[in-house]
Amino acid sequence: MIDRAGLAEFLRRRRESLQPEDVGVPRGRRRRTAGLRREEVAALCHISADYYSRLEQGRGPLPSDRLIAAIAQGLHLTLDERDHLFRLAGHQPPPRGATSEHISPGLLRIFDRLADSPAEIVTELSETLRQTPPSVALVGDNTRYSGPARSMPFRWFTDPNTRATYLPEDHERMSRVFASGARRVATLRGPGSKAARLVELLLRESPEFADLWHRHEVGATFADVKRFVHPEVGVLELSCQVLDDPAQSHRLLVYTATPGSESHRRLRLLSEVGARDIPGGVSVGEWFPQPDCGPTRASTDRQPR
Template sequence: MDRRELARCLRVWRDRLNPQSAGLPAGGVRRAPGLRREEVARLAGLSVDYLTRLEQGRAGHPSASVVEALARALRLSDEENAHLFRLAGHADPRARPVTRHLTPGVQRMLDRLADTPVLVLDATWQTVAANSLLTALLGDMTEGTAREQNLLWRHFTGLPSRVVATAEQDAAFEAAAVADLRAAAGRFPDDEPLRTLISDLRGVSPRFDRLWQEHAVAHHTSSRKTIMHPQVGALTLDCDVLTVEGSGLRTVIYSAVPGSSDDHGLALLRTIGTQFASPLT
């Protein structure tokens, strides 16, 4: 149990709520943003004294039922709910091991989207599969050691990549990716490969370790990336991240605006194929 971080999160989550979003009357002038402590206590069915001790890091180990009540009262997202359970020293009751199995449906999607680069990742950012056009675009992401097939490991250890970004873009990606990995840690607290990855990343990358200690929790969504291909040149593509419901697998689909120079570049890449798709090691 991490009492100090639990206390901080409870205060932050309480401060971001307003009475209307929690189904409460506004109650006149408020000296501070968010809900009053007694309002959250009432919504969660707890005593104000106990909630005060939780928010000050002085309370004992809260039960799973108390954690669930607080999550409901604070209107937490699934990722935040999982994080709250972990901070309180409980496994998320909805957690399952990280899915690394490529389902038949996702395989069929890979087969049918032959003219679109598609990458499949698990919740730890480990490469599960890629179609031939993705391999032509980024290089062979399924070769090399297991660590070399993990996108976060590659990024934070400086392994070769065809993605080019400004310092600001890199910083935004890193913050979002680490927050996403922390959300995965909350969802899958007993997944040994995930725990080992986090420990190893903290040991090898000071930047990752600093971001990890910020305790941000979020789910990574879509973005735009510029890829410098050795034959086609620069391609700026939309990267839409779709989660496979019930499995946790993510499909990352790269696409260009129709008729744009980037679209023409992808068409040329389809012609070239995978002859320049050697591993990025």
């Protein structure tokens, strides 16, 4: 049963405790509100300001679990705070761990400060949860997919257009890496897991994946430099830095170019091109494998091979 008074008070307190810079919102020079404005929170949660205001006032219809999840993410709640919010709204909290799509506040704070760089947050199945505008400009909007197609490797093996974002000479290695990574995660999560079901689907739909799967290759990795093909600016050679959130099995991926290089110049041009929907646009995402493109677990200094 929903606790309307408790829900309203909790939302109000959390909103007032957040500062604009905590969530990547410009402060402005005439701000008088303590914390965030209701319309700012509504925008972060992708809901109407009127609906959010009614929740803070203890009225309105019963919020769905999907809406509560959006509010929890928009308010940058911790997992404990998210679970509390779900219970106040009369819902059972979603499970934690590998299948959770709730991004930790710490990872979001870092992501919010990367607005001028191609960056994204992905699950262990390379389902994109968040993208910066330069990332969308580079590879397309990866959050637009649904079902199995949310997983970039699923698209890689089932949609030929997906590969247009990468040089043809890199395709064979990338296919090997995705198949190898699929084995690692499916084994880690076990039979009946989401990863195992994705493998079963790929085995039915992709002869290429089936062939690679039966080779039993493990430990394949991406090249240190990823080569992207963009229809407006051409080929970009980018390095990838990775920050892992092992508790949630999420990864923050940030792509950079060597200063002074042609790729660096082209990367800057992407801000002028703007975010657009590129058919088949994908991101390597360092999907299943532990890559050589960057470190893991909270360090962003490059590690030796």
